[in-house]
Amino acid sequence: MINSFLWVDVTFWLYLASCAFYIFYGLFYKNNTLGQLGTVTAVAGFITNTLALGYRAYEAGHAPFANLYESMLLFTWATVLGYLMMEFKYKFRIIGTFVMSIVFFSILTIIWLLPYRYQNIDPLNPALQSLWLEVHVTTTFIGYAAFAISFGISIMYLLKNWVEKKSSDSGLKKFLLRFPDLNILDDLNYKSIAWGFPFLTIGVITGAVWANYAWGTYWSWDPKETWSAIVWLIYAGYLHARVTHGWRGVKTAVFAIIGFLAVIFTYWGVSFILPGLHAYA
Amino acid sequence: MGEEKAEGKIAAGKGAWETVEDKFIEIFSSPKLAIFIFIILAVLSVFGTMIEQNREPSMYIAAYGDKWYGVIRGLGLTDIYHSWYFSLTLILLSVNLAVCFFRRLPPKWRLIRDKSVVMAEDAILRQKNSARLNHNMSLQHIKDSVFGLLRKKGYKVTTAETGSDVSIFAHRGAIGRIGSDITHVGLLIIFLGAILGSFMGFKGFATIFEGETKHIKEGGFELRVDKFWIEYYDDYRPKGFFSTLTVIDNGKDVLKKTIKVNDPLRYKGIWFYQSSYGQAWDRIDKARLFVYERETGKFVAEVIADFGKEIEVPNTNLKLKIIGFVADFFYDTASKEVFSKSIEHNNPAMQIEVYEKGILKTAPWVFAKYPEAFLDKSTKYFIEAAGYQAPQYTGLSITRDPGVNIVWVGSTLLTLGLFLSFFVIHKRIWVKIVDKNNKVDIYVGGNANKNKINFDKDFSNLINELNRIEK
Numbered sequence: 001m002i003n004s005f006l007w008v009d010v011t012f013w014l015y016l017a018s019c020a021f022y023i024f025y026g027l028f029y030k031n032n033t034l035g036q037l038g039t040v041t042a043v044a045g046f047i048t049n050t051l052a053l054g055y056r057a058y059e060a061g062h063a064p065f066a067n068l069y070e071s072m073l074l075f076t077w078a079t080v081l082g083y084l085m086m087e088f089k090y091k092f093r094i095i096g097t098f099v100m101s102i103v104f105f106s107i108l109t110i111i112w113l114l115p116y117r118y119q120n121i122d123p124l125n126p127a128l129q130s131l132w133l134e135v136h137v138t139t140t141f142i143g144y145a146a147f148a149i150s151f152g153i154s155i156m157y158l159l160k161n162w163v164e165k166k167s168s169d170s171g172l173k174k175f176l177l178r179f180p181d182l183n184i185l186d187d188l189n190y191k192s193i194a195w196g197f198p199f200l201t202i203g204v205i206t207g208a209v210w211a212n213y214a215w216g217t218y219w220s221w222d223p224k225e226t227w228s229a230i231v232w233l234i235y236a237g238y239l240h241a242r243v244t245h246g247w248r249g250v251k252t253a254v255f256a257i258i259g260f261l262a263v264i265f266t267y268w269g270v271s272f273i274l275p276g277l278h279a280y281a
Numbered sequence: 282m283g284e285e286k287a288e289g290k291i292a293a294g295k296g297a298w299e300t301v302e303d304k305f306i307e308i309f310s311s312p313k314l315a316i317f318i319f320i321i322l323a324v325l326s327v328f329g330t331m332i333e334q335n336r337e338p339s340m341y342i343a344a345y346g347d348k349w350y351g352v353i354r355g356l357g358l359t360d361i362y363h364s365w366y367f368s369l370t371l372i373l374l375s376v377n378l379a380v381c382f383f384r385r386l387p388p389k390w391r392l393i394r395d396k397s398v399v400m401a402e403d404a405i406l407r408q409k410n411s412a413r414l415n416h417n418m419s420l421q422h423i424k425d426s427v428f429g430l431l432r433k434k435g436y437k438v439t440t441a442e443t444g445s446d447v448s449i450f451a452h453r454g455a456i457g458r459i460g461s462d463i464t465h466v467g468l469l470i471i472f473l474g475a476i477l478g479s480f481m482g483f484k485g486f487a488t489i490f491e492g493e494t495k496h497i498k499e500g501g502f503e504l505r506v507d508k509f510w511i512e513y514y515d516d517y518r519p520k521g522f523f524s525t526l527t528v529i530d531n532g533k534d535v536l537k538k539t540i541k542v543n544d545p546l547r548y549k550g551i552w553f554y555q556s557s558y559g560q561a562w563d564r565i566d567k568a569r570l571f572v573y574e575r576e577t578g579k580f581v582a583e584v585i586a587d588f589g590k591e592i593e594v595p596n597t598n599l600k601l602k603i604i605g606f607v608a609d610f611f612y613d614t615a616s617k618e619v620f621s622k623s624i625e626h627n628n629p630a631m632q633i634e635v636y637e638k639g640i641l642k643t644a645p646w647v648f649a650k651y652p653e654a655f656l657d658k659s660t661k662y663f664i665e666a667a668g669y670q671a672p673q674y675t676g677l678s679i680t681r682d683p684g685v686n687i688v689w690v691g692s693t694l695l696t697l698g699l700f701l702s703f704f705v706i707h708k709r710i711w712v713k714i715v716d717k718n719n720k721v722d723i724y725v726g727g728n729a730n731k732n733k734i735n736f737d738k739d740f741s742n743l744i745n746e747l748n749r750i751e752k
Contacts, residue, residue: 123514126521126542187734198699205692214543216554216678217484218688219475221362223330230323237319244312274330 004059005119007052008073012107014045015076019104022096026175035093039084042100046080053077060121065137066128068271069118072110074137075267076103078145082195086149090188092180098152132210140203140228144263146196147235150189151260154253157185161250186248189256197235204228224278227266234259309380318374325370329361375472378465386462393455393707398441399448400711400726408711408726409733410740414748415723420447420716423723426750427712430743436710449712458730460702467695471688478684485679490561490672494529499681500551503529507537509558509675522555524675550681557676562608562624564588568631568669570601570647575663583667591636598638599662605632606671610648619646631666635659706732708739723747 021038025031053073056064064070083099086092110118124133156179163176179185207225208218219225238255241247247255270278308314332353333340341350341359357364405411416423424440424447431438436451489495494505507525514520521541528536528548538546546553565588572581572594584601586592591602607621610630619632629649635642635657643659652665710727725744729736 123516123518123520126519129521130543194703198696198703201696201699205696208692209689210543212685213545214554216545216552216556216680217682218685221329221334226326226330230326233319233323233326237316237323240312240315240319245316270330 002055004052004055004064007048007055008107008111011045011048011052011073011076012111014041014048015080015100015104015107018042018045018096019100022093022100026094026097026178027171035096038093038096038100039087042080042084042096046077046084049073049077049080056121060123062124063134063137065133066122066124067118068268069110069114071137071141071267072106072114074141075144075148076106078141079103079106079148082142082145082149082192086188086192092184092188094178094180095149095153095156095188098156099149102148102152127214130210130213132206132213136203136206136210139199139206143196143200143203144267146192146199147231147256147260147263150192150196150256153185153189153192154256154260157182157189157253158250158257160185161253182249186252189253190242193235193238193256193259197232197239200228200232200235204232222278223270223274224266227262227270227274231259231262231266234262306380306384309377310384314373315377315381318370318377321370322367322374325361325367328358332358332361334362335360371472375469378469382462382465382469386459389458389462393458396439396450398439398450398711399443400450400713402713402715402724405711405713405724405726409728410737411724411726412740412744412747413722413724414744415720416750417720418750418752419719420445420714420721422752423447423714423721423750424449427714427723427747430746431710434739434743436708445716447714449714450709451712452707452709454705454707457701457705458707460698460700460705462698463701464695464698467691467693467698470691470694472691474684474687474689474691476684477687478682482680482682482684486556486676487679488557488559488674488676490674497551497679499679500549502531502535502549504553505529506675509673511558522558522675524555524677526553550683552678552680552682554678554680555675556678559624559674559676560608560626560671561674562621562626562671563606565603565606565631565669565671568603569667570633571665571667572597572599573663573665575658575661578663581662586633597662599660600636600639601664602634602636603631604634604644606630606669608671610646626671629666629669631669633664635662635664706730706735708736710740710743 018038018041021034021041025034025038028034053064053070056070056073060066065074079099080103083096083103087096160176160179161182163173164182166173180188204225207228211220211225212218234255238252238259241255242252333344336359338350338354341353345353353359357366361367406413427449428438428440431449431451434453436453438449438451440450441448483499485499487495489504489506491506491509494503497504505527507527509522509524511522512520523539523541525537525539526546527534528546530548536546536548540546540553540555542555545555567585567587570584570586572584573579574581581597582595584592584594586601586603588603588606591600593600605619606629607619608624608626608629609622610619610628611622612619619630622628628651630646631649632644632646634644637660643657645655645657645659645664647664647666648654649666649669655663655665707730708727709729710725713724715722715724725747727736727740727743729739
């Protein structure tokens with residue numbers, strides 16, 4: 001029977017394949033076919049991911065953004081979309097090695113780690129029945145996806161920066177030296193955040209508008225709200241450091257990594273450790 | 282966001298006060314301070330999420346112990362977002378934003394309004410992107426072609442004739458330069474709205490029973506709750522909470538609306554939100570009572586008794602009257618009074634007067650959850666409360682926030698500014714066309730304030746198209 005779980009399974013295997021192709025492409029660098037296979041499977045996974053979300057919406061009768069399982073499917077969807085756009089525009093396939101690893105790990109998490117009850121299709125509780133659900137969740141997750149890509153690129157930056165100083169001629173060094181130039185990585189990192197930041201901002205603001213309709217206050221220092229503000233402050237710090245203060249390289253890469261760790265905590269940590277009003281995902 | 286690094290040099294020969302002022306402006310417009318403030322706010326907010334805010338002291342004492350509670354409280358960590366140091370940091374941020382705005386905007390404004398068309402050939406060639414080419418065509422034809430080409434690419438074009446030469450200045454996306462300033466103003470406006478809301482607004486909460494009317498003193502009108510109900514999904518999860526409300530102003534019903542979560546009622550700037558619900562804890566509408574013979578346990582009769590009204594029990598000479606109810610029974614031995622320990626229906630109990638042949642015999646408490654606790658032996662009957670119905674109330678959040686629309690205006694500006702500063706690039710191109718006896722030399726130079734790789738492409742496309750100009 002064709003249903004959303006089938007599409008999630010297919011997406012899982014496609015993302016696994018894509019991740020593997022990109023990694024082998026990175027390690028055995030003379031083989032362009034591996035890279036192309038990585039892209040093709042990523043595109044195929046993106047299509048089935050879209051179908052999984054579409055079927056889920058059809059089965060539930062509402063936008064599939066009501067719990068962690070569903071929002072993680074949106075996260076992988078937006079991250080792959082963002083990555084494919086970047087690959088199409090800048091042609092640095094090696095970045096896929098890192099971004100598709102994040103995507104694969106994400107979908108692995110919801111299939112294996114998340115308690116099974118999260119996969120249930122639940123009716124929308126009264127607080128979630130709002131037109132703001134779609135726009136708040138979508139914009140926030142475009143932001144998260146862009147920050148995930150920036151995280152992958154920052155790791156690449158630090159690895160390449162570290163290996164460039166080493167004199168040994170190991171296979172690892174050959175692999176890492178294939179990464180784009182440091183200044184290109186730094187620039188792509190900035191570009192990802194330049195996409196993520198405005199969307200995160202819209203996500204926070206639409207969340208505030210929604211809260212004002214649902215709870216009668218646009219800001220109540222709920223843990224989810226507060227952590228989204230912390231994430232916002234970190235990336236605002238990144239932008240001022242880089243654009244106005246002229247920071248580049250290691251410092252901004254570390255900044256972006258801290259930012260994404262805060263995103264993970266806002267998304268998962270707050271939901272499990274700091275319960276509040278925003279207890280869905 | 283590509284503004285040049287601003288240097289705050291202090292000129293010699295200035296007065297002491299001016300030096301202080303310069304120093305102030307220098308400190309408060311530095312990005313270092315902004316980053317520092319962001320970090321402070323982030324760290325304080327982390328504390329605020331790790332330590333629960335505005336809870337009762339007993340909760341803190343249980344979690345941290347007496348001594349640490351004193352420390353946490355003393356440092357203001359139990360209400361950190363309203364502590365003096367959090368407010369101070371926000372004030373610093375506002376000053377930082379305002380100083381940056383007034384310092385950075387004027388030069389940028391002058392730059393984007395700058396209409397100086399004429400630039401010398403060598404200055405054109407010194408631009409970030411530049412080229413020199415020539416054609417065997419008339420000056421007028423080249424001028425029209427360049428003009429048309431730049432217009433087609435969305436540039437605002439101005440031209441000037443300088444003797445036998447023609448100068449052209451074209452630019453687009455100038456507004457992108459002030460995106461960050463719009464964002465900063467947006468944030469300041471949000472703060473303004475928040476301050477206004479906290480001083481001029483109010484937040485309240487009311488529980489109102491069905492059929493009751495409440496005077497809303499902040500608005501000078503009355504609110505009646507006509508009905509409250511819950512709808513369920515097939516699996517008994519709540520689908521929605523609904524209250525039908527009527528606004529009564531000057532004695533007249535002026536507005537009726539059924540509110541639910543996410544769909545409040547608004548009247549005269551006051552919003553009413555569906556927030557909670559519950560049952561009365563001090564009274565009931567009616568109860569179903571079973572009467573047995575105590576000795577034999579034989580069932581005698583069932584009656585539905587309205588609160589406060591005598592009711593005859595069939596087959597007996599009894600009359601019953603419910604005179605009291607508590608949701609969570611508690612008997613205070615000191616005052617010898619019964620009251621409800623909480624508003625939860627944990628141990629619901631009702632006091633029933635029992636009349637035999639019209640004479641009040643006794644008034645025992647009957648416990649709905651513990652029928653065996655009926656120990657009264659004044660009559661030969663045993664009374665059990667089989668069920669009851671309490672009036673329902675709806676819990677409404679009532680707020681007025683005159684700052685909220687200001688917050689939305691600020692939010693819109695903030696977002697708009699971000700898109701302008703990230704995605705709208707100020708591209709400038711200068712062209713000088715020099716006539717040389719039916720031949721022309723063309724000097725082209727240009728720059729962009731950000732995304733220079735993108736402009737490199739634009740510029741080389743432009744040069745290719747200029748090379749291909751035909752007669």
